[in-house]
Amino acid sequence: MGSLTVVIRQGADGRFAQVCRDSLVNCTPELEQIIEMPDDTRPGGVWTRISTPFVAFIDETVAVCPGWAGRMIASLIRSGAAAIGPLTNGADGAQHQAGDYQDISGFLDFADRIAQDRAGRTQSVEALDPCCVLYSRDRLTGIGLDAAPNDLPAFVHDAGLCLAVALDTYVHSFASYYAQARPEVVAMIPATASRILDVGCGTGTLGGRLKTERRIEVIGVEMDPTAAEAAGRVLDRVHRADVETLVLPYPAGSFDAIIMADILEHLRDPWGLLARLSPLLSSEGRLIASLPNVRHWSVVRGLLEGEWTYLPAGILDRTHLRFFTRRSGQALIESAGLCVIGTEPIRSAGPPDLAALVEACRGLLLDVSTLVDEASVAQYLYLAAPR
Structure with missing residues (x-):
């Protein structure tokens, strides 16, 4: 009999639900049962179905790694806390950990390095992100747990019980797929810009940040209905539509900047x-675009081994239809009559020593002079201006 019950919180966007469930089944030997619960319900009735000493509430956008539950249970017992959360790319504060990986195997390697480097380490905290929290049933006895899942960690803390973070456990959150602040993109927007078009604005996180920092108008385009609804609460206007068929009602020169981050x-x-969009830029306007780099080592390695496996996110995201290198990405942008005036690489974990591969390619008369540098680039940011 297992020691852990996992309650999966189901949201409106179920695109990552199967990845979450598969990771739980494959990576959790402590698992006794899985209970699925709509995100907008209270867990009061759920507790009556749980007989295990530990229970974890996990968003369906979270993927776990081998050993996650065992480490968190051990940390929970050792720390004396009533609830504990992991490190994740999807949280803020003490739980935030940026990941330098581009695929599932990279995530697992990254999580394993954290487990080894920080074995047994915990940190007491005042709050936990509700995306993944493990609770001790014994320590929660008698406090009337009927708070909504998002409020449950705060409810536990307000009852005088302790919260902690397992610093040796990392889980990946896909929740940021539509909610990325992208400070490196923001840094490229001209300080004088007063009107911006954000194509593929997601939940409006980037534009919302801009509006808190500057006096600026941000108009978004987003096809996903849930994300568009969220963006509509923070941006000045959101067009909910497929941008490839949408006819935007703006004359030429309407925008000081057009953002196309993770959309092309x-x-x-x-x-x-x-x-079609480049004429909407003012004479001093700027286009800021980001494109995944298909020359990243994770893709090159797969090709050399005969693999091209689509994934839920990353360079080989199964929703990607087009693939670009640094040069072909620049050619794409300049085909619209723009001039690329800046390129910034966004790097992830570096590749192994490629000296032998480079030498073999040169023996085949291939130009691989930039391979070593570009193999660590996950994405390129392009800054372009009208010609």
Whole structure:
């Protein structure tokens, strides 16, 4: 009999639900049962179905790694806390840990390094992100647990019980898929910009940040209905539509900046869209675009081994229709009559020593002079201006 019950919190966007469930089943030998619960319900009735000494509430956007539950249970017992959370890319504060990986195997390697480097370490905290929290049933006895899942960690803390973070456990959150602040993109927007078009704005996190920092108008375009609804609460206007068929009601020169972060690779015809949008830039306007780098080592390695496996997120995201290198990405943007005036690489974990591979390629008369540098680049940011 297992010692752990996992309650999966189901949200409106179920695109990562199967990845979450598969990771739990494959990586949790302590698992006794899985209970699925809509995110907007209270867990009061759920507790009556749980007989295990430990229970974890996990968003369906979270993927776990081998050993996660065992480490968190051990840390919970050792710390004397009533609830404990992991490190994750999807949280703020003490739980935040940026990941330098691009695929599932990279995530697992990254999580394993954290487990080894920080074995047994915990930290007491005042709050926990509700995306993944493990509770001790014994320590919660008698406090009337009927708070909504998002409020449950705070409810436990307000009852005088302790919270902690397992610093040796890392889980990946796909929740940031539509909610990325992208400070490196924000840094490229001209300080004088007063009106911005954010294509593929997601939940409006980037534009919302801009509006808190500057006097600026931000107009978004987003196809996902849930994300568009959220963006509509923070941006000045949101067009909920497929940008490839949308006719925007703005004259030429309407925008000081157009942001296309993580969008062009999803399109059927990014060349055509860029050609239609570039005239909307003012004479001093700027286009800021980001594109995954298909020359990253994680992809090159797979090709050399005969693999091209689509994933829930990353460079080989299964929703990506187009793939670019640094040079072909620049050619894409310049095909719309723009001039690329800056390129910034966003790097992840570096590749192994590629000296032998480079030498073999040179023996085949291949130009691989930039391979070593570009193999660590997960994504390129392009800054472009009208010609």
